[in-house]
Amino acid sequence: MFAYLQPLGLLVLSNLFMTTAWYWHLKYKGVPIMAVIFISWGLAFFEYCMAVPANRMGSAVYSAAQLKTAQEVITLIVFAGFSTFYLGETPSWNTVIGFCLIAAGAYFIFRS
Template sequence: MPATFSSYFLPVLLLVGSNVFMTLAWYGHLKFTDRPIWTVIAVSWGIAFFEYCLQVPANRLGHVVYSAPQLKGLQEVITLVVFAGFSVWYLGEPLKWNHVAGFVLIVVAAFLIFLD
């Protein structure tokens, strides 16, 4: 089956959606510290279900055109971008220079995965 634009783009789009759910499941509860831990765990698991509903197809479809290490590299970069926005917008925690520098180094590492 020949690779098309959607073969490259759809997995990335699904990974973005997946990461929105993942970030919400992993960090969204930080604004609800008054809730019992078992409640936030249950809610997080429910949110994570939707993350997996996007992440598994993203990797299945993406593996047609990307290697597993490339998919993981994409995942990490997308995770950083989504998390950075979430941290600033939802949690109200601005990114400092060292956070940005660390994220940039991870992006460079992910870029290296795509080199032949």
């Protein structure tokens, strides 16, 4: 069971770093763009330190398509939480429906 959950846990952590790297600065538009780029690259370093091992370990129990799909679903969940709690943007019904359709696609990729 650990072999199945560890890659997913690392993907969650990597997505927390990447979502932060991409969107933290939207609340700080006064920060110079070059500073934003360097800070974001620093955050992305930690994302890679988790995503690469997650995919390496995950390839023992998941296909590449399943890993990519899991990463996308995790990204949407992390982004929804980040945009709601950090950016203060409540997802619209269209966004929720779109995310659900993507999750439905993930169901078919993981289906035996």
